[in-house]
Amino acid sequence: xxxxxxxxxxxxxxxxxxxxxxxxxxxxxxxxxxxxxxxxxxxxxxxxxxxxxxxxxxxxxxxxxxxxxxxxxxxxxxxxxxxxxxxxxxxxxxxxxxxxxxxxxxxxxxxxxxxxxxxxxxxxxxxxxxxxxxxxxxxxxxxxxxxxxxxxxxxxxxxxxxxxxxxxxxxxxxxxxxxxxxxxxxxxxxxxxxxxxxxxxxxxxxxxxxxxxxxxxxxxxxxxxxxxxxxxxxxxxxxxxxxxxxxxxxxxxxxx
Amino acid sequence: xxxxxxxxxxxxxxxxxxxxxxxxxxxxxxxxxxxxxxxxxxxxxxxxxxxxxxxxxxxxxxxxxxxxxxxxxxxxxxxxxxxxxxxxxxxxxxxxxxxxxxxxxxxxxxxxxxxxxxxxxxxxxxxxxxxxxxxxxxxxxxxxxxxxxxxxxxxxxxxxxxxxxxxxxxxxxxxxxxxxxxxxxxxxxxxxxxxxxxxxxxxxxxxxxxxxxxxxxxxxxxxxxxxxxxxxxxxxxxxxxxxxxxxxxxxxxxxxxxxxxxxxxxxxxxxxxxxxxxxxxxxxxxxxxxxxxxxxxxxxxxxxxxxxxxxxxxxxxxxxxxxxxxxxxxxxxxxxxxxxxxxxxxxxxxxxxxxxxxxxxxxxxxxxxxxxxxxxxxxxxxxxxxxxxxxxxxxxxxxxxxxxxxxxxxxxxxxxxxxxxxxxxxxxxxxxxxxxxxxxxxxxxxxxx
Ligand SMILES: Cc1cc2nc3c(=O)[nH]c(=O)nc-3n(C[C@H](O)[C@H](O)[C@H](O)COP(=O)(O)OP(=O)(O)OC[C@H]3O[C@@H](n4cnc5c(N)ncnc54)[C@H](O)[C@@H]3O)c2cc1C
Numbered sequence: 001x002x003x004x005x006x007x008x009x010x011x012x013x014x015x016x017x018x019x020x021x022x023x024x025x026x027x028x029x030x031x032x033x034x035x036x037x038x039x040x041x042x043x044x045x046x047x048x049x050x051x052x053x054x055x056x057x058x059x060x061x062x063x064x065x066x067x068x069x070x071x072x073x074x075x076x077x078x079x080x081x082x083x084x085x086x087x088x089x090x091x092x093x094x095x096x097x098x099x100x101x102x103x104x105x106x107x108x109x110x111x112x113x114x115x116x117x118x119x120x121x122x123x124x125x126x127x128x129x130x131x132x133x134x135x136x137x138x139x140x141x142x143x144x145x146x147x148x149x150x151x152x153x154x155x156x157x158x159x160x161x162x163x164x165x166x167x168x169x170x171x172x173x174x175x176x177x178x179x180x181x182x183x184x185x186x187x188x189x190x191x192x193x194x195x196x197x198x199x200x201x202x203x204x205x206x207x208x209x210x211x212x213x214x215x216x217x218x219x220x221x222x223x224x225x226x227x228x229x230x231x232x233x234x235x236x237x238x239x240x241x242x243x244x245x246x247x248x249x250x251x252x253x254x255x256x
Numbered sequence: 257x258x259x260x261x262x263x264x265x266x267x268x269x270x271x272x273x274x275x276x277x278x279x280x281x282x283x284x285x286x287x288x289x290x291x292x293x294x295x296x297x298x299x300x301x302x303x304x305x306x307x308x309x310x311x312x313x314x315x316x317x318x319x320x321x322x323x324x325x326x327x328x329x330x331x332x333x334x335x336x337x338x339x340x341x342x343x344x345x346x347x348x349x350x351x352x353x354x355x356x357x358x359x360x361x362x363x364x365x366x367x368x369x370x371x372x373x374x375x376x377x378x379x380x381x382x383x384x385x386x387x388x389x390x391x392x393x394x395x396x397x398x399x400x401x402x403x404x405x406x407x408x409x410x411x412x413x414x415x416x417x418x419x420x421x422x423x424x425x426x427x428x429x430x431x432x433x434x435x436x437x438x439x440x441x442x443x444x445x446x447x448x449x450x451x452x453x454x455x456x457x458x459x460x461x462x463x464x465x466x467x468x469x470x471x472x473x474x475x476x477x478x479x480x481x482x483x484x485x486x487x488x489x490x491x492x493x494x495x496x497x498x499x500x501x502x503x504x505x506x507x508x509x510x511x512x513x514x515x516x517x518x519x520x521x522x523x524x525x526x527x528x529x530x531x532x533x534x535x536x537x538x539x540x541x542x543x544x545x546x547x548x549x550x551x552x553x554x555x556x557x558x559x560x561x562x563x564x565x566x567x568x569x570x571x572x573x574x575x576x577x578x579x580x581x582x583x584x585x586x587x588x589x590x591x592x593x594x595x596x597x598x599x600x601x602x603x604x605x606x607x608x609x610x611x612x613x614x615x616x617x618x619x620x621x622x623x624x625x626x627x628x629x630x631x632x633x634x635x636x637x638x639x640x641x642x643x644x645x646x647x648x649x650x651x652x653x654x655x656x657x658x659x660x661x662x663x664x665x666x667x668x669x670x671x672x673x674x675x676x677x678x679x680x681x682x683x684x685x686x687x688x689x690x691x692x693x694x695x696x697x698x699x700x701x702x703x704x705x
Contacts, residue, residue: 023290023331048291051348055334059359 012062014038014088016081018071018128019098021048024147024195027216028095029056038063040084043098044070063088071098072120074127081131093223094132096125096146100162107161114161121165126172133180133187140184145223146173147190150231153240156256177228186226190219193236273326276569277315279576279639279668282322282696290331292348292439296409296692299325305694306409308437310377311352314384315579316668317696318432324694327437329379335359336440343445344402349379349438356443362510365445366502366555368400372611374560379438384665385430385625387632389478389500389559392616396627398429399618404441409692413439418621427688430622432664434698436690450507453478453500453558457549459541461494463590469497470614477501478558481612484541485600485635486534493597494541495612500558511554533606572638578668580651581634583615584660589631592658596651600635603647607635624685626663634666645669664697675701 015032019025020041029039033056041056043049046068057064065087069080085091102117129144136142151159152166170189177187195210210233222230231237246254273286287298287306299306306325320326329350336346343365345356353367354374360366369388376386385398394400403417406424414436416425428435460466466481473479476499483495562568569577584592593612600607610633617629637644648669652662661678662670676682682702 047293051291051334051336054336058335058338 012036012038013092014040014090015093015095016040016042016084016088016091017095017097018042019096020066021045021052022097022099023212024192024215024219025095025097026052026055027212028097028219029061030059031216031220033057033059033061036060036062038088039065040088041066042069042071042080042084044068071124071128074124077124077127078131081128081135085135091135091142093143093145094128094136096128096144098124099147099149099166101159102162104159104161117161118165118168121162122168122172125169129172129176133176133185136185137180137183143186143188143223143226144176145188145190145219147192148173150191150193150236150240152191154243154251156254158256186223186228188222188227189229190222191229191231191236191240193231193233273309273312273320273328275316275319276313277576277578277639277668278569278572278574279578280317280320280696281576282317282320284321284324284326286326286328288328288331289350289437292332292407294332295327295407295437295439296411298327299409299692306692307695308349308379308383308433308693310350310380310383311375313371313373313376313380314665315577316664316666317700318384318664318667319380320696321694322696322699329377329437332439333377338363340365343447344442345445346440346442347378348440349382349404350377352377353381356445360445361448361451361555364447364449364509366448368444368446369394369397370559372560373563375563378441378443379433382429382438382441383431383433385620385622385627386665387615387627389480389613391618391627392474392479392614393477393618395616395618396430396620396622396625398621398625400444401429401621402442402444404428405439406436407439408436408690424688426621426623427685428622430620430625431685431688432624432698433695434689434693436693448502448509450503450505451509451511451555452503452505452507453553453555454503455498455500455549455551455553455558457551458497458499459494459547460497461491463493463593466493466495466497466612467590469499473497473499479613482540483597483610483612483633484537485597485607485610486537488601492601493594495610496541500553502555503552533608536608575639575641577636577638578644578648579634579636579663579666580648580669581632581663581666582651582655582660583626583628583630583632583663584655584658585628585630588658588660592654592660593631593633595658596633596654599650599654600647603643603650605637605640605643605647607637609636610634623681623688624679626661626665628661630660632663634663664701667697670701672701672704 015037017025017029017039021043039056039061041049041053049066049068053064053066099121100117103113107114107117132144148170149166151163152170155163173187173189192215195212195215215232218232273284289295302325304324305321306327307321308327308329309319310329312319332348332350333355334348338345353370353376357374371386371388381397382401385396387396406414406416406428414421414424418425458469460469478500481495481497483493487494612633615627615629615632620627652670652674655662656674656677
């Protein structure tokens with residue numbers, strides 16, 4: 001099985017973050033920054049990206065570089081990734097956190113909307129991960145941590161476009177893990193449930209919403225432990241087990 | 257397409273925004289600000305006015321806007337820059353003091369001024385120009401703000417410092433969120449070598465002893481007193497005088513205790529009556545069995561004893577609570593405080609927590625700041641509809657006669673004439689208001705009908 005040892009504490013870890021302005025990604029990067037990591041951040045909006053980068057620099061990141069890019073543009077991926085890894089002078093972790101929920105109702109009427117969701121949530125990650133996995137496999141090291149969703153575990157009427165794109169992504173990650181594990185590369189599938197944002201901190205809210213900070217802590221720890229699949233918060237694992245096992249003839253009548 | 261993973265949170269129905277006193281309660285639309293560029297974009301096309309809000313740790317209605325739009329700033333909490341040479345920290349206004357402490361203490365820095373809870377935002381601390389246990393040496397929070405950006409609803413952005421846009425600098429510190437959105441600010445932190453506080457607690461009997469202890473503690477950085485407002489006769493105005501300094505013994509700066517207790521449910525209305533309050537106060541007084549207690553204490557229990565119990569405000573039940581905080585100038589400090597404590601005792605309405613402190617003469621930079629030299633007293637009252645408000649009116653009138661004023665951050669009861677007499681500069685201040693921003697507090701205290 002895995003033979004390579006990953007440097008964790010001695011030299012700062014080199015981390016590539018795709019979709020760095022997402023709430024969960026930002027919370028995760030704050031932990032890494034306070035540990036002194038080197039970070040390369042990619043996001044679409046330059047102004048937001050600059051705010052995130054300044055925050056992480058202030059919190060102690062030992063190196064920060066950024067690139068503004070639309071990850072839907074798969075043609076540009078090889079060049080973008082090569083540039084990022086060059087800037088970081090290597091890569092220990094690639095963290096994919098970009099994605100869209102999309103408009104389910106619109107997607108039911110219009111295939112272009114559906115295709116857009118699938119492109120952003122499935123096609124673009126497949127393109128990125130193909131390049132990244134080959135890069136890591138060649139070096140026999142590295143972790144690919146990818147945010148999928150509990151919504152990918154079973155399609156339901158309220159968001160099956162989003163769900164199916166994430167289901168595809170989860171299946172892809174499973175296969176990729178099976179392929180590159182023997183090369184010393186770790187693939188982590190992250191399945192978050194609904195997550196609270198900081199702005200709702202002082203408002204009463206149903207128990208099933210998690211804090212981005214605690215979600216981020218679980219992600220950092222799952223990466224450190226080289227886990228394969230992370231349900232976060234962990235309660236989603238038994239819940240999704242039950243949901244996956246409801247017989248279809250009953251499931252189709254449920255309002256979920 | 258957006259960078260963000262968007263989950264179901266985007267679709268959820270927002271719960272009402274409550275102030276800390278949970279009174280009054282008003283419906284409002286919550287508009288979360290995630291980025292500095294979100295305001296004024298989020299209010300485009302909206303009517304009914306708007307108000308920036310932080311953690312809702314004000315007690316009354318300065319952070320409420322009935323049927324309006326609340327700009328919730330807490331997700332705008334990024335750090336922008338820190339200079340370990342000068343201690344200057346620049347951050348977005350929605351960052352809270354707990355987050356600042358988590359960042360600063362391990363680096364050997366502390367807040368220049370802190371209130372009795374660390375769950376307040378940088379923006380909220382500026383807008384109420386809050387004070388702490390070191391007011392007599394450090395002045396208010398606003399004194400330690402070197403610059404900030406003010407965003408107006410017309411989209412203009414203004415850098416404010418004591419010399420650049422100085423009128424807006426003065427109007428916004430203590431400006432109750434009405435002059436614009438503070439998007440970021442620079443705060444001067446102060447160096448420490450230890451997380452610990454050299455603490456001393458001293459029992460006193462009566463206001464004379466309190467004043468004497470205050471006088472002796474002029475050079476001590478932090479002082480505050482708890483007073484037993486339930487005892488009469490020989491025990492009238494007894495209390496514990498608490499003082500402390502940052503320990504100068506080099507010590508570990510790293511440790512973080514997360515609050516563990518959460519007050520999980522609303523207490524039934526009868527849990528807090530005069531009897532339980534009086535028992536609590538007697539117990540508190542005797543908890544300190546010796547006249548003097550000396551201890552080396554972590555800063556968290558020293559500054560934030562109540563933060564250990566998150567949502568302790570629920571203890572007051574559904575109707576909520578209100579603080580009543582005044583400052584009265586030195587010339588009336590003693591007889592005024594005695595008169596007010598007597599009025600409270602006579603009313604039969606018990607105050608659970610009564611906090612007494614001397615304000616110093618370090619001036620506030622804010623035009624509408626509450627603190628001024630003299631004595632301040634803060635009293636917590638559970639709300640009893642027919643009894644509380646007549647008492648508040650009586651106490652407010654007494655405060656006015658004594659040349660004092662009330663703290664808007666703790667108020668939901670003063671009348672428009674009372675407010676206008678406490679803050680005669682209010683009309684001048686009103687010139688700097690942003691036309692879109694208003695609050696339930698402001699509507700109440702400026703309507704003369
Ligand atoms: C247990 C406890 C102890 C306390 N102790 C003290 C104390 O010792 N001393 C003291 O002075 N106060 C004290 N307070 C009161 C508290 O410090 C203030 O009410 C503080 O302003 C609350 O900050 P917040 O972030 O919760 O703001 P909120 O209560 O949400 O808002 C307060 C004001 O700030 C404005 N505001 C918020 N953010 C912005 C922004 N970005 N731009 C412009 N305006 C903005 C709002 O419009 C409102 O007028 C205490 C409160 C509690 C609950």
